[in-house]
Amino acid sequence: MSRLPDGRYVDDAPYDPQTSIQQIERRDLDAPNWLLVWRKFRRHKLGLISGLFLLLSYLMLPFAGFIAPYTPNQRMSEHLYAPPQSIKLWHEGKFVGPYVYRTTSEPDMETFQWKFVPDTSRPIPLKFFCKGDSYHLAGLFPSETHLFCAQEGATVFLWGSDRLGRDVFSRILYGAQLSLTVGLIGITVSFLLGIGFGSIAGYFGGKIDWVINRVIEILRSLPELPLWLALSAAVPSNWGPVSVFFIISVILGILDWPGLARSVRAKFLSLREEEYVRAAEMMGASSGRVIRKHLLPNFMSHLIASATLSIPAMILGETALSFLGLGLRAPAVSWGVMLNDAQNLASIEIYPWTAIPMLPIIVVVLAFNFLGDGLRDSLDPYDS
């Protein structure tokens, strides 16, 4: 630092007037959008954990039959409403590895309930990679190997058994196959419709925009639950479980798209004003190209976040329908179908484990919400 005679202060540090225009100013932003989003999302712990959990859940789906000790409709007529059994490792101070006790049911002549009495004298170790009932791995490859199962004569009901003596834990795993995918199929339908109509309305404006907006408003004004009920009541009762499942998810998607279409439209309207869109139009790009190359990529991340946030609504919708007996029907297994058994307050009181399918629903819905929140927060990686 130096002072000039007239009292001026002048910085002494060397100064290069030609700071090169070759220099990159924000090296940290030199990355594709997904990488920037990921860098920001990584700091969102709750969202990250939820994302991992959901990823594992979905990866588990094809192997549900392998992990489950029983098949969904395998009945143990000796063990109706059996309470959850615990897996123990130590027996009388000795390590024996994972084992269960054999239980026998006895009628309680006072309450007229079955009482399950464990035989604590003899530990029965679990078997691993054992043969059991046959199932199809990923729906394709027939297999009989289960990750673990009880030995002949013993049972392993981690979360108890239901009214027909079926293992709740196994059924939850199988139920996940339908309950988790219903959201995906529904969101695909809703995505296609929402993006289609939303982008047409937002890009072209005018009359089309008006018509689509009114249709959206009409659809939004219909009371949701009765409409679901009416639509699913219209599904012929002689259809197989798979087609019913498919139709239910499509119905959920059809009712969900207006919300998505609206946000797509709003985003389109704001993006249309961006100068890079104008630039593309001035270059002579067709509307299709502008939408595909400039508009869609720039708000795909917003769409993914809003889709993530609307999957839980679909899962809950399926659960609600099935709970009311209008969605999936037995023999199909979904969490809603399982909860159908828990409709009776008395049975929840006596056999609380029949309400256990609520737990995975709560956890999955929460996880989707955390994930969606995290994504939404990290969508705009460019400010900061």
Add this chain to the structure above:
Amino acid sequence: MAALLTVENLSIGFGTFDPVVQDVSFSLAPGETLALVGESGSGKTVTCRAVLRILPRNAHIHSGRVVLTCDGKSTDLTTLSERRMRDVRGNQISMIFQEPMRSLSPLHRIGNQVSEVLWLHRRMSESQARKTVLETFERVGFPDPDRAYRSYPFELSGGMRQRAMIAMAMVSKPDLLIADEPTTALDVTTQAQVLGLIKDLQQETGMGLILVTHDLGVVANMAEQVVVMHRGRVMESGAAAPLLKAPAHPYTRQLFEAAPAIPEVIPRPAPAAESDLILEMQAVSKTYTLRAGSAWRPDVEIHACRGVDLALPRGKTLAIVGESGSGKTTAARIALGAELPDPGGAVWFRPAHGDPIAVHDMTRAQRTAFQREAQMVFQDPYSSLSPRMRVLDALTEPLEIHRIGSAAERRDRAADMLRQVGLNADMLQRFPHAFSGGQRQRLSIARAMMLDPSLIVCDEPTSALDVSVQEQILQLLEDIRDRMNLSYLFISHDLAVVARIADEVAVMRQGLVVEQAPPEVLFHDPRHPYTKALIAAQPQPDIDRPINLKLVAAGAGSPETWPEAFRFSASVIPSLTEFEPGHKVRCHV
């Protein structure tokens, strides 16, 4: 005399990053004006926000003191409790923010927002506060203070909103006013008036003023003390007169060289008979119909352009200058065929080879051909490149759309173009967000050049850039024009910018061209009161040439207040008459 505000060794950093403000010291005497000068990112705004302690949450003051001396009492603002700080804000120190559009609450009436200061700090009753506020409104130049008191921000123009902000800052008679780029978002003529107002108010109340700006012209007009900042460090500071006359630091010198200057008088070239016109606009008008709020009232017609006749000779630059809302951008959009003129208007584009194209009535094939010849450079370098596309994709897109060349050829051309605009070919794989504003504007220019056009419309290409970068971009545009024999239609609100690049300037006001001439003529022999006002309002980085507010006021008002010969009203509009060869003025002869 004791200093009003002393800042000593102030350092501020965001999170754990390197400090954005390092060791900044200055002091300000009561009644004095200090200008903090610097480009974007120089830390000038952070510095003045630190005085009021309204920094973003993740910014921390690492070291330094900010001492305010009022009525003989000194307080260190960096250690004051948050409660006591609230008494200082708005009462002893007020601030005017840059964006008049966003710094007023849209849900409250102007009067209420301004009175709030008095309710809070002076504990005035509502009627008392109202009286004081109305007096202040009158002082800051609201024609009808009562109406202003009752209006909502959206009912006022940008200049009026900034006046309301000034009123809000002044109403409690603070000892220090901090103005953060108070006029950057305003038109030149409005800027001159607002600056004049701030100066008057300062003389009346004797407050200190910290003026944050990037414009040396503003500094020369306002300041007694100057602090020049660059990358968070003070480059040079001291009294304004010697600093502006003989800048000692190379950075200050660079800023001076970059400041757009009014051209010297040069012997006027004889106007050549321009027959080779690349673009010709004939009687182009554009009327928008605004649906009236009520069914009973007729729809409002807005004339964005009225009878614009412009001709652009090949290889030359035609500039359209005007304030926001003058119709200059509409004219440019019509010239590019993005919008159609009202029936009766015609736009002709004459390529070097082949038939002329009627831009107002193109077939699909003609449009494609026209788009290859005419391209546009946009105003905002931050939004003109898609954040999802690598530089390579953005540059090759025009070629892809017009199906020109193979992938390898496109790539080579993109690399070549990058070198043409002074960037490195290895930047092709990078994303636009990694670049600075000036670099992005270069990318934008490169993209416009990809199709090898002959006409480029530049829509305020430098108004979002720092002064020194603006200089470089103008230089580049000139180079490219001469190298490739391009013609420019250059839109700007800044006469001084246009002066250096244009061969012919058309000044627009309310959709009409009011004066048209080569820039030298326009600057040294302006005839129209509006042109005179524009030139007078241009702040010069020369301390001996202050803004002549009288000239500004005479021309910047509504056209009804102009002298008889130039006046135009809704029904009577004087025609554009050739005053002398090559100099047209809209007046009654």
